[in-house]
Amino acid sequence: MRTAPGFDAPPPGLTRMRTVATGLLVAMAGLFFLSRQLVPFHPAWSFVRAFAEAGMVGGMADWFAVTALFRHPLGLPIPHTAIVPKNKDRIGDQLAQFLRENFLVTPVIARRMRRLDVAGAVARWLTDPPEAAGGRFRAGASKLVAQMLEALDPQRLGGMVKAAVAHRLAETEVAPVAGQLLKAAMAENRHKPLLDAAIRWAGKALTDNDHLIRQIVHDKAGSILRWTGLDETISNKLIDGLGGLLEEMATNPEHPLRIRAENTLDILAWDLRFDPEMGAKVERLKTELVANPAMQRWLDGLWEQARSGLLAVARDPERAMRGRLGELLRQLGETLSTDRRLATTINRFVRRAAVGLAADYGDGIVRLVSETVRGWDTPTITRRLENAVGKDLQYIRVNGTLVGGLVGLVIHTVDVVLG
Structure with missing residues (x-):
């Protein structure tokens, strides 16, 4: 079993809300025992006791419900508890099926892509890129490309490129x-x-x-x-x-x-x-x-020149954008802005490509989601889900304690009035 990627420590918000909810439950218990001792001295304390008693019951019930989602309360194998760990695989299958039926459907993607002007967005970015966004994008992308090119074995990568070119030449009828x-x-x-x-x-x-x-x-x-x-x-x-x-x-x-x-x-x-x-x-x-060995040496040299050029551009993207490459990209952006036929063709190609990907690889994506969730170990997926939604669940505990106390107070008041 593989462990799901990510940091599994609970976020600060979840820890704080868990402390608040538990502290409120403890406070209700303390208020209940205190008011129970003070009822003989004044009848008003009975209202406080009713509020605290109902709040304590409501808080305990919601604590049980929230805990039962992710584990056995108090470690006891009570039926219908630890719901997420027991149904992890089914949750993964249902999530994958939900994606397939609601997102990876060709009519949905086609309708969504029809509203997107990909060519226009690219044209605006190429002709007048936002300084901050463009700078961050170029810096991040260039750093990533440079690190990848430097990390990969030049000889092995060059051999792969040379083999791919030679294979393509061999398959092509010249x-x-x-x-x-x-x-x-x-x-x-x-x-x-x-x-x-x-x-x-x-x-x-x-x-x-x-x-x-x-x-x-x-x-x-x-x-x-x-x-x-x-x-x-x-x-x-x-x-x-x-x-x-x-x-x-x-x-x-x-x-x-x-x-x-x-x-x-x-x-x-x-x-x-x-x-x-x-x-x-x-x-x-x-x-x-x-x-011919001379051709092989030429291919080696061609790859080295291309790699050196890519590294130079990746290490100094601003210089590259100010040079011939930047001018070509700006001209491309202006062409996309003015040539509506070209923009329409590009948008149509992107839309058909997205629809084609969904049609061809939708089932593969569904299997990937399902198999990925199945591959996570149970404690990890439980922690991940609890960290994601646990803060809201702790609010349920707080609300259950307060609402339960108010309901108890109303019931006690009606009982006193009618009695």
């Missing part, structure tokens, strides 16, 4: 995604800047490596060509021709080679999406890339 991206880019002509960049890179590479071309032509040429110097002429013609071709491709969007390159890209996009053989080649390449 070829169809790449083909779809390439098709979308070509439909919006976003591939043309890349093609222009490739042509410029080829021109720069040609200029930077013309000596290699000359050397290759010189080595491949025969002795006669070298003796006559025609190898140099051939090299110049070759370099000039390639350079002119690249310049024409760069300046003429309708150049045949550019069109052929675009057709090749279009065929590649189709093959990536629909050709099984191309998909298999890409998957093999992806597998080799993920298993």
